[in-house]
Amino acid sequence: MTNIAMIGFGGVGQALVEILQEKRESLSNRHGLETKIVAVADLMKGAVYDKNGLDIEVLLECVRKDDSVETYPDGPDVVKGMSSIDTIERTNAEMIVEVTFTDVQTGEPAITHCKRAFASGKSVVTTNKGPVALAYKQLKALAEENGVFFGFEGTVMSGTPALRMPEETLAGNEITRISGILNGTTNYILTEMEQGKSYGEALEQAQSYGYAEADPTNDVEGYDARYKVAILANYLMDTPLDYKEVTVEGISGMTVESVKEALQNRQKWKLIGKVERQEDGSVVGSVQPERIDETHPLAGVNGATNAILYECDLLGPVLLTGAGAGRKETGFSLLIDLIHYQKERKLQTS
């Protein structure tokens, strides 16, 4: 049984808990994954802990009805109002699901949460980009030192396996270049502009569908994709790359005329994030709008869908495409990390 503490309980955290509940039987039968949510701590919704496990249906009902977890019924072992740090360090959770609202520029509070969890011998799965883009090496070393698991599949392309697929299934290849459509909001805007919508109208629609970040500047100016490029370099190319070294240009200057003019020439504008190995072994990263031929593998990727192209020395180009955002899709990224955690744990004990 894996005892889980949820640090942050917004849409993605709730989606994970719903999935764990809906798929309880098959997760146990097929993957040996049995979980108990013992604690939730959220800055806005409060905190609740029961060492015996919380009743999921009741917990979700409290959030839906009251937007708080502190209306959860009292009980002999129910403790309310603990801080996030206390929840990480002092509950009987062995797995911390870190899905707080984090400032990606500082990576906080997620970086501190990861550090405190690892130092307490607890594992972490997270969808927050900050810890991986800003402090991957340090956090990886800390997790290893403490013999715990660090999962972050959802930081790039939500549950689409942009990190684990190349790391595991393409292992043995040297990946020399990665390029992709790493931001759904901007791809959605560009696709809508091809149909004649103005930039402003398309952005508004992307916000209403929930694709955009809280501050859409992060999407349209390419900053979100820049963090993802840094994660790809650090994790998949094993080469430190500060996100500030990734050159960035967004799509806010794009006009319907230039999008249409490209289409007439059988080309498309796409915001491409790229990381490339140089001859001296270093890597160079960039995010910029690129005009690509309609025959290019990334040209047919429309709407909020993401895609990533890995150039491998043995296998050649490999294209992976799928969701890049969404409540359930990102909730699934946490689930797949938990399944891998379970697999590793089983290997260690067998």
Ligand code: HSE
């Ligand atoms: N705002 C992001 C996007 C979502 O549009 O792709 C997840 O990073």
